[in-house]
Amino acid sequence: MSQQTPNPGPLVGGPNDPEHDPAATYALGRDLTARLTGRILSTSGEAVLSHSPCNGQPLAHIPQSSDADVEEAFKRARRAQAAWARTSLDVRAELMLRLHDIVLDRAEEICDLTVWESGKARKEAYLEAYHVALTARYYARTAHKHLDPERRSGVMPLATRIDVNRVPKGVVGIISPWNYPFTMALCDGLPALMAGNAVVSKPDSQTMLTALLGMEMLDQAGFPKDLWTVVAGPGSRVGTGIIERADYVCFTGSTATGKRVAAGCADRLIGCSLELGGKNPILVLRDASIEKAAEGATRAAFSNGGQLCVSTERMFVADEIYDQFVDRFVARTEALTLGVGQDWAIDMGSLISADQLATVQAHVEDAVAKGARVLAGGRHRPDLGPFFYEPTILEGVSSDMVCHGNETFGPVISLYRFTSETEAIAAANEGNYGLNASIWTQDGKRGRAIAREIKCGTVNVNEAYGATFASLDAPMGGMRESGTGRRQGPEGIHRYTEVQAVGTQRGWGFRPVPGMSNETFSKVLTASARMFKKLGRA
Known part of the structure; x- marks a missing residue:
């Protein structure tokens, strides 16, 4: 696909808009800040003085x-x-x-x-x-x-x-x-x-x-x-x-x-x-619904401006549907409503800081300089907010590019074409991270089978990340260098407890009765162990 002119989407407010005055919109005055701080x-x-990334x-x-x-x-x-x-x-x-x-x-x-x-x-x-x-x-x-x-x-x-x-x-x-x-x-x-x-x-x-x-x-x-x-x-x-x-x-x-x-x-x-950290993969299999996968991929990559531990930065798409999928993914990305402020219609907001913006810019500029193609986005948008960066899709990313294996933690995703699912699974497992993955297929059973081969703490089939993260009974956490331990579910509360065993013994206790030798006691224990095995006891 040739490079396309990015469409930033409709602007909802801007850094000089009166609606961006925190004192007017949220009444962030002395009473509130004193009460909280x-x-x-x-x-x-x-x-230390804090500032709003919406307008500085x-x-x-x-x-x-x-x-x-x-x-x-x-x-x-x-x-x-x-x-x-x-x-x-x-x-x-x-x-x-x-x-x-x-x-x-x-x-x-x-x-x-x-x-x-x-x-x-x-x-x-x-x-x-x-x-x-x-x-x-x-x-x-x-x-x-x-x-x-x-x-x-x-x-x-x-x-x-x-x-x-x-x-x-x-x-x-x-x-x-x-x-x-x-x-x-x-x-x-x-x-x-x-x-x-x-x-x-x-x-x-x-x-x-x-x-x-x-x-x-x-x-x-x-x-x-x-x-x-x-x-x-x-x-x-x-x-x-x-x-x-x-x-x-x-x-x-x-x-x-x-x-x-x-x-x-x-x-x-x-x-x-x-x-x-994570460098989370998404796999779009050849039988995936292209429209549903494109919608899910847009959320997976650009929710919260990509500043989400479980968001996706690498996408592997089956060769049979690659061109059709990319067309729909780019179109959905370019249709996102971008801006900062309190409007519910905004799809993607700002990055948090100048440092985060600098990281995103450096990753994209390095990739482009080494031959990657920008299919959508790729620009800093100070007209929307001081740290605003467009949702960006890259194609042709290679292993010598910084964004290939390093976490960007911003609205940037790289696309890769695959011909076999074995190849896609191996590529998804590359690197040292293993936090979240997403698999798109119309065969849920097949998707769950592939999930077991993905080295990630959570895998979502036909969803970006919400199926696991919003299910409070499901544990959430990373494998490899994406972390240890789990939040949510039984694991999320058991981590804060110590396990204590209390044994209460009735009768004579675990020792020979009076008059019984230690040798005889050992034979009684051996006989009882054999009997309990026959009875199927653990």
Whole structure:
């Protein structure tokens, strides 16, 4: 396909539009920012000014926490956790269900702030509120299933009783990213609370206000004071302080930083869960519905401006349908409504920062300089917003190009043609990442069979990522350098617990009765082992 002139789509507002004034649209005034930033534990006297990626306007001065503040946060959290651990599951669940309703009731407010602070499209911001509400409800409704003591088989039937308890770790440290500032600030901490832990969290400095709005809702729901404490500051100080004090760490971010987090946790012999980078593949098989696959691929690549851990950056399309598919994919991409602001009609919003824009530009420019072709997009659009970059489709990307194997984390996808499914699977598994994959086929059984050969923690058949991510009972996380551990499902709450076995022995116990020699006792044990095998007992 020859290079086409990109169509940016209709403009919804712009950086000089009065509607982009945060004070006018969301009333981001002193009262609001003081109310939210006052939730940060900070005695340092330092503050960092944050800006909206929509138009570069200042939003708030974010107080910075000292190491002493981190220490105090953990002291408070430990006091709160001791009482919380004795609180019944039913009471914890009741508060979670209150939070569910509060989040839905205040969804418009969440959307307003999330858009201004992250630059994403409003429809993407709403999904954050929706996901947090689902998370709260899921763990409230399934708490007993996941956390109640479990009876296991004892070595001596009727005489040995085994109970397995799940007890809280203590205080969980959560370091969350900017790309989904509301859901990522809350969704990992809610199961930690449900399991009886306290939380000390460090949301990303670029989207601190949205995270703090979530903390306000926890208070509104009635969660105890100091059960969730927020600190702010650079990772070298505050992040390290959390790792040095937490009983468990949950981190979402880059693979490079995740490795440092893992090393710090290993040094203390504490557990951690890490959701890290990805170079996620999508496979469009020869029997796929071209129209459905093109629509799904557009969401897979360009939702949240490609700033989504599970978004797609590599697409492998069967040779038999490649040209038809590419025509439809390019057309759908060029029809996207681009812009920044609160309009529900916007399909794709802005990148978060100048650094993110620079990475995207460098990847595309390197690819083009080495021979890749731009089928759509490929341009910075300062007329839409200071960090806006068009959704971009590349063809002819080779292994010597930076974007071939390195995560772009922006609205850029590379297309590849394949002739055999074995070839496509091998290409999808190239590299060190393994977070999410998408497979498009009209044969669901075949798609699920191929999924088992893909080295990714989640695989979506005939969906971009929503089938797994929105299903709260489904675990979500990465293989290989995309991370370790899982959020959501039973795995998402069990990671915050220690497994404790309690054995209660009745009768004489596990030793020879009076007058029986050790040799005779060993023969009795051997005979009983053979008998239990014949009876089919484990």
